[in-house]
Amino acid sequence: MQRILIYGVTGSGKSTLAARVGARLGLPYHPIDDLTWRxxxxxVPEAEQRDIIRDLLAADEWVIDAAYGMWHDLALERADLIVGLDLPRWRSWSRLLRRTVxxxxxxxxxxxGNYETWRGAFLDRxxxxxxxxxxxxxxxRRMRLWHASPDFPETVLLRSPREVETWLATMPSSR
Structure with missing residues (x-):
């Protein structure tokens, strides 16, 4: 496992887990939102995002915390492992709300350098x-498809914080 995609809904804990996986395995972690927002x-325009992500994914080692629809094909071509955070809606929603506030x-x-605002969080469509x-x-549906199909990289689905912690504990420490 040298190229790992952490995937899930907004608020599921992707960035936190990706950073922890990178640190545990000694792999570079790349927070995707920092590459896709100015x-x-x-x-960042779609074509430019694809170029940035393609260059990042060309490396032999990485952990990323998202796969936007406009370029998830690039991540799927290179990932050794997908970790899907398939948490219940209430859990990811409450995490997102708490983080936003x-x-x-x-x-x-x-x-x-962007900031969330009350108006943006609660009044913006x-x-x-x-x-x-x-x-x-x-x-x-996407992460469950990846998990069920042999046409995609190995996919682990984690459905609770306990499963996340148990899975993470089975990983070797930094090399």
């Missing part, structure tokens, strides 16, 4: 909270 919440209250910089609701079923 300051002012300006998205905390980021707003603490004025925490995320994604290249493009908010992460709305995105979670819209994308939950699609992302869950």
């Amino acid at each position: 300051p002012g919440w300006v998205p 905390t980021n707003i209250v603490r004025h925490t910089s995320i994604c290249n 493009e908010s992460m909270l709305v995105f979670h609701v819209k994308s939950f079923g699609r992302k869950r």
